[in-house]
Amino acid sequence: MTAGRLPNQAGPGDTGAYARQVSGAPAHAHGSRVAARDHCLSMARAVDRPTGAARYGRMFPGLAPLGTDPQLLVRAGVDGGVCDATAVLDRLDPGRDDAAEAAGWPFFGQLIAHDITADRSPIMGGVDPEALRNARAPKLNLEMVYSDGPIGSPYLFDVHDPAKFLLGPDGGDVPRNQQGVALIGDPRNDSHLFALSLHMALLRAHNRIVDLLREAGTAEVDVFDKARITLTWHYQWIVVHDFLPRLVGTELVEQVLAEGGRWFAPPVGQAYIPLEFADAAFRYGHGQIRHTYRLVDGGPAVPLFPDLVGFGPVPADRRLDLAQVFDLPGHPPAQRAKRLDGRLAASLIGLPEQVTGAVDTAAYRSLAVRDLLRGDTTALPSGEAVARLLGVDPLTSDELEQSWPDGTPLWFYILKEAEHRGDGDRLGPVGGRIVAEVLIGLQRADAASHLSLEPDWQPILPAAGAKFGMADLLALGLTPGSADRPA
Numbered sequence: 001m002t003a004g005r006l007p008n009q010a011g012p013g014d015t016g017a018y019a020r021q022v023s024g025a026p027a028h029a030h031g032s033r034v035a036a037r038d039h040c041l042s043m044a045r046a047v048d049r050p051t052g053a054a055r056y057g058r059m060f061p062g063l064a065p066l067g068t069d070p071q072l073l074v075r076a077g078v079d080g081g082v083c084d085a086t087a088v089l090d091r092l093d094p095g096r097d098d099a100a101e102a103a104g105w106p107f108f109g110q111l112i113a114h115d116i117t118a119d120r121s122p123i124m125g126g127v128d129p130e131a132l133r134n135a136r137a138p139k140l141n142l143e144m145v146y147s148d149g150p151i152g153s154p155y156l157f158d159v160h161d162p163a164k165f166l167l168g169p170d171g172g173d174v175p176r177n178q179q180g181v182a183l184i185g186d187p188r189n190d191s192h193l194f195a196l197s198l199h200m201a202l203l204r205a206h207n208r209i210v211d212l213l214r215e216a217g218t219a220e221v222d223v224f225d226k227a228r229i230t231l232t233w234h235y236q237w238i239v240v241h242d243f244l245p246r247l248v249g250t251e252l253v254e255q256v257l258a259e260g261g262r263w264f265a266p267p268v269g270q271a272y273i274p275l276e277f278a279d280a281a282f283r284y285g286h287g288q289i290r291h292t293y294r295l296v297d298g299g300p301a302v303p304l305f306p307d308l309v310g311f312g313p314v315p316a317d318r319r320l321d322l323a324q325v326f327d328l329p330g331h332p333p334a335q336r337a338k339r340l341d342g343r344l345a346a347s348l349i350g351l352p353e354q355v356t357g358a359v360d361t362a363a364y365r366s367l368a369v370r371d372l373l374r375g376d377t378t379a380l381p382s383g384e385a386v387a388r389l390l391g392v393d394p395l396t397s398d399e400l401e402q403s404w405p406d407g408t409p410l411w412f413y414i415l416k417e418a419e420h421r422g423d424g425d426r427l428g429p430v431g432g433r434i435v436a437e438v439l440i441g442l443q444r445a446d447a448a449s450h451l452s453l454e455p456d457w458q459p460i461l462p463a464a465g466a467k468f469g470m471a472d473l474l475a476l477g478l479t480p481g482s483a484d485r486p487a
Contacts, residue, residue, distance in 0.1 A: 054134040056119070056378075059263050059274035059434060060389055065379035066407050073376060073409065077368030079350065082402045083412070084368070085291070085343035098336035099288065100425040101246050104325030106285030106337055107194040108243060108470065111202075114188050114195075115144045116442060117278050132378070138271040139446045140239060140439070142232050145202050147185035150224060155183050163210050163224040165203040173314045174200060180312045191355060193295070193308040197320040204477025206231050209461070230461070233450040234473060236443055237459050240451070242469040244439060247284075248432035253440075260444075261437035263390075268452060271445035274438060275378045276386070280410035281434035283371050284427060287415045288337040291345045296321045297332075303347040309354050322478075328471050329464045339424035342401070342415040344368050371411045382406070383413020383430060392429045395420060 077083045118135035147153040150162040158166045175183040182190040189199040209227040244253045292301035323331035348367040384394040399420045414431035421428030443451040450457045459468035
């Protein structure tokens with residue numbers, strides 16, 4: 001595929017689909033160029049967007065809450081508990097803790113979570129689960145990147161070329177204010193180097209798509225909207241056809257695409273985020289964080305926290321070569337993600353204060369404790385109850401390696417299920433079903449997604465292989481022959 005044909009392909013660039021997206025709003029002067037039309041967070045017109053926070057809900061409303069003694073949850077999640085991977089490291093052979101997939105995929109999952117969820121209630125509850133509100137629209141629409149667009153969030157864009165995102169002075173960081181705070185659509189994407197690097201990859205991909213559209217003769221007034229839709233639809237494609245098959249298996253993905261969701265299938269315009277997804281299944285990635293990472297080939301191996309914590313400028317010697325965490329053409333295989341086994345790396349059992357903020361007790365610095373308590377405060381059912389409802393044989397006590405008197409917390413259950421039903425490489429039948437149905441169901445409930453508008457749409461951006469994937473998206477923002485330099 002040549003760049004010159006981009007706007008004339010089927011999909012976000014064609015006249016049929018694109019006409020459904022673009023309003024007749026007048027252009028606005030901005031800097032030295034004509035600003036793009038502003039559709040803010042959605043590919044539908046801004047006036048059609050819901051006001052106020054979106055809601056959470058229940059995927060399995062008939063199941064009773066588990067209700068576990070909080071002290072038992074704390075003991076499981078702190079240093080030395082069943083969720084602490086440090087105690088078993090010396091018993092593992094070299095490489096035995098590596099999963100099949102590359103180390104970058106759980107961080108991509110984190111960005112997906114930031115795109116569709118933002119629960120700002122306190123860790124210890126105090127809020128009725130039914131009253132929880134989601135500060136993000138339940139759509140895979142890259143709201144975390146585009147925010148309110150070049151008019152509503154002009155500080156994200158280049159004043160001299162508002163169709164493009166603004167990058168840091170040398171292209172190796174995002175713009176920051178005079179105190180080092182990132183000027184990006186979602187501050188959570190600056191929490192550590194990997195989230196920030198993927199966020200920057202999306203910014204660069206958008207900017208490259210703008211170049212391709214201009215080279216193909218797209219009218220300047222339409223460039224931003226077409227670039228946004230093009231990137232968003234390719235991102236949605238990657239979630240369904242590259243990310244999900246690696247995480248839950250191709251067979252389950254194809255089944256949900258063909259048959260729809262059995263437990264989660266909201267009508268168009270009525271999407272919500274199930275608590276079983278947000279507070280259990282889609283926190284699987286915490287169990288895939290490696291103990292240490294190399295940022296460049298031959299570089300030192302360092303833990304995620306505190307070494308790679310964000311919320312400040314990225315030094316030149318702390319920049320990530322994306323080929324170290326994703327398998328990119330022309331490069332050696334990347335580092336692998338940690339195997340899923342219910343245990344978290346030490347850097348997550350003792351999170352730095354920059355991530356957690358001030359806490360009342362040291363136990364709250366453990367991400368495992370936070371995950372376990374969150375599932376309790378939002379009244380999630382046990383993993384065994386969900387398994388039985390889905391017609392799946394529950395894990396045995398030997399497989400769980402921990403005695404839970406009344407049932408296993410759903411988050412922990414899903415991690416152990418991945419160990420024993422997914423060989424540590426992917427989610428098992430409970431976790432996989434929840435994640436696949438939600439991520440596909442959210443797209444089908446979004447009137448502007450490609451699964452809703454054009455279910456048979458195919459990617460139109462250049463691909464190195466037979467099928468467009470994450471590696472191709474990352475390559476959009478890289479110079480030829482380099483895995484880490486911006487174009």
